[in-house]
Amino acid sequence: MHISSQLLLALWQAPKTLLQQKHRSLICLLLYLLVGFAVFAGFSYLLLDNQIALKKAALDYLFPKSWQSISEELFRFFFESQAQDVLSNLILSGSLVVASIFLFPIKEKYSAAFEREQHYPNGVAKEFTLMMQGIEETRLFLFYLTAQMVILWIGYYPYSWANTTSITLSYLFLFYTFALDIISPTLQRHRIKYAMINKLLCRNIGLSLLFGVIYSLPALLLSRWIMTIESLNLLEVSVILFLVNLVFIAIAIPAGTHIASRLLPETQHIHPVSSFSKRLGYTVMTLLLITGLIFHGRLIQSMHHKSQVLKANYSINWDSISANYSSLSNLFDGESFGKLSFDLDIQNPTEFDLVFENSRVLIQKDEQLISDIKVKGFSIKTGETRTITMQLDTVSNFSSLTDIARLLDGWRIELRIELFPGIPFIINLLDEPRKPDEES
16 A cells, blocks of 8 residues: 555545444444443452552562562562553553453454444455464464563663663554554454565555554653653553553544555455464564563562572671772772771571672762762572671772762762663662751
């Protein structure tokens, strides 16, 4: 389809189908909304009403009670490391998947009713067998899961290119999957599998993405505002966006049916997806899925190991402290001031091996780096006590401490540990903001 035809179809011809619905399709629309709101609202109420208990149960399982204030920061890392756009797009994409799982029969009847009312020349519908439908939907779900894991994993890295890439991919994924989810039921009723549907939508990528933009935009705009409300937690934000997005999923179904009916004749002129392309696609998706599961599993395992570090018993051998200092003039020149080492006796009472990777302690004053302390990693097997020699290589710069009156203000100390190579987690040990000047 020519790009101008794609634009006309997405911007005008498809949206106006909302006004062309008749008695039966309107009943299906009402049923979809009623059942959808009932299911989502009921499930959301249970989650919101028990969120404190569920959160406490998770934290009690993973972390000791005396350290849950820090453990909560570690637990929130998975969400706070992502850009807000990625999180909101993840929520909206998730609502598509959940709606497809619970409301697929109604969506199918709604789309079929509208197709019959409009008398599209699509021929007789021939549904796939239940087994084939199950296989197709499983493949689609695994595709969704794989893509989201890749996007999230890129977003964990604290680099500008990673942030831009994850945001861009999350938008493209949301828009494309919205089109795929809404347009595919009509094509599947006429024995078109997801492999061919994806090929068809990619040949008309402008239409696919623009359709997704139009019906995702209201919820996206709402998410940009609602994500800034500090009084709402992530679960409450998710519930609101789920319910709002449900409305636009419902009104998009007639438009998706119209687009699918316009695209259906093109399938006769498209070569079927070759066996080689299918095998290659499934292989790549499987490898990415397995890799994503392993990486996220390692990330969760690393988080669990950090909780074991907090449970260990520590004692310093004060007789072992050794310090080597360079010249005193280096103290204010920003050069290496000294090296400190001492023996630390660590007893591991947990049932897991204790792993403490390389970490850094950064000391800042008024947003200027004062000291960078590198702490070397170590490991201890379960039930053992081990003496570890800690090497603290200190690089300090006290040259910026010129205002004696503010010597005690504006300090910040943070511990940076790696949950995974290149993915840091920052724990604020001290955050004392700089105080404003007092009027004399």
